[in-house]
Amino acid sequence: MAAPIVVVAGAPRCGSTLLMRMLYMGGLEVVANLGRISFEDARAAAVPLSATFLRDCQGRAVKILDPHRHQLMEGFAYEVLWLHRDPDQQAQSQLKFLRDVGGMPVQADRRTRRAIARSIVEDYQAFQRLRAGLSCHRILELHFERLLTAPNTCAVRIVEFLERPLDRLRMAEVVIPRPPTCLAGFLELSMTDAVRSA
Secondary structure, eight states: OOOOEEEEEOSTTSSHHHHHHHHHHHTOOEESOTTSTTOOOGGGGOSSOOHHHHHHHTTSEEEOSSHHHHTOOTTSOEEEEEEEOOHHHHHHHHHHHHHHTSOOOOOOSHHHHHHHHHHHHHHHHHHHHHHTTOSSEEEEEEEHHHHHHOHHHHHHHHHHHHTSOOOHHHHHHTOOOOOSSOOSSOTHHHHHHHHHHO
């Protein structure tokens, strides 16, 4: 059987870029444009995902946000790293991203944040329903806040789950100490520069 696809998943602004960089620096091959801030491959945005793309991802890690929307198909083995984050903080981060990167005129009021936070919870529930239809998959649920406060422990959990000889110390060293609350800037910018020089 072909090697499983390692899917880094969650709702947008969950910390998936950080997790992808941890895997990459730990020695796992990734499907991503390393020059992009988001550590994504444009093909991962397709609905549905193509079988050709998924075959390219076998044995490698790929970031697929909201995988229930992109319809992970049967016939492939998946090892899913699902990343949770405090929904309110995640909603604030999404609004910041839409405004500062997307250039969208968004209303960053409490009502909008609450609506986004509810949608994040609903997306996770939708993914749980998708899982029921996938015959060959495993999932490890992680928390963004825990990645920040205990990167070594999280790196050990990830390596044990994936059962691959990854460098746990290099994975943990990727994490920049910071509070778990939504920050004003974007740490992804400095992370991308570090990847280019690695």
